[in-house]
Amino acid sequence: MDSINLTSQLIKCHSVTPEEAGTFKVIKELFKDTDFKVYEINKNGVKNLFLRWGSKQLPTFGFSGHIDVVNPGEISDWKSNPFSGKIIGEEIYGRGSVDMKSAVAAFCTAAISVSKQTTPLFSIALLITSDEEGKAKDGTKAILEWMDKENERMDFCLVGEPTCPEELGDMIKIGRKGSLTGYFSINGKQGHSAYPLLAINPIHASMDLIKLLTRKPLDNGSEFFEPSTLVTTSISTKNKTNNVIPKNIEMIINIRFNDKHTGKKISDWLKKCAKNIEKLTKTKINIKINISGEPFFSKPGYLAKLVKKSVKKYTGISATFSTTGGTSDARYIIKKCPVVEFGLVGKKMHAVDESIQISQIIGLENIYTDILNAFYDDVKKGKALKC
């Protein structure tokens, strides 16, 4: 099966996160007559796949990707069924065509063709999860835990998330900011709006807190990262009455932070700021913090150069190394080995009428194939593969 046909087969499966919805059957069928070993890793009802060609003792190049997709939303908003996998003109259409069933298809077909044309002087590992778009707790993390237990390993890993802003080849991600969400529940004292001195207004306290948190920038950026950002995403009170000062207000902030911080450091700072506001406003503030990812950064070395070279060969573009965008599973993989991300143009990801040009998928498959062949050549030459 070619990568286009495979992408279409995968899109036809309703794999809204964390369901694999038949995608693994398609993938297992694809690898049936190959020398890849296929392992299924299940955790808390979530299914994941790990595939290996060649011995795990050998230098191993890994690919990682997810076959789960975000909900398509209102299906009537779409021109055609989001799970049709139809080819319309020069494009393949449907949820997951950009993010990221095409890239999974491209690395699967690239891995099979290289495995058939080379001798196993090196090894290929494929990590495929159905839990990336949601909580991402039982997905790649679970595969990596399983790998530890089974003494499975890899030396380098490429995550196939869509990374290019304008055209295939213009961006390789070598890191991502961390993400932290703070949930503040601010409690004051209910009262009459004509007698504000008898009440404690939690809305005004939330304004003081925002002012304190945004008084100065978190940082000015670092060598490879843009400055960290803090955004208030919600302030809500159940009060609909014009002359009542409410007792409680709920506030949410989201911080995207670079490698100058850790989640723990930011959490401590938020708690300290809340304490100050409590004292100043006589409110009581409860905080819940969720760190969904620490920043990851893979200093551009062997892997980044290898990917950049293949990208240039096929697209003529000299890709920029970037750390922009949200979190990805690379944040887990970096704990095991150097990792970069390279995939399709991401403009239509998660959007209504998600679609991607067929030529991009073929281009991506060629680039992935070239990366594996170049890695094979380097292993054969005995080149020191150090990042």
Ligand SMILES: [Zn+2]
């Ligand atoms: Zn994705």
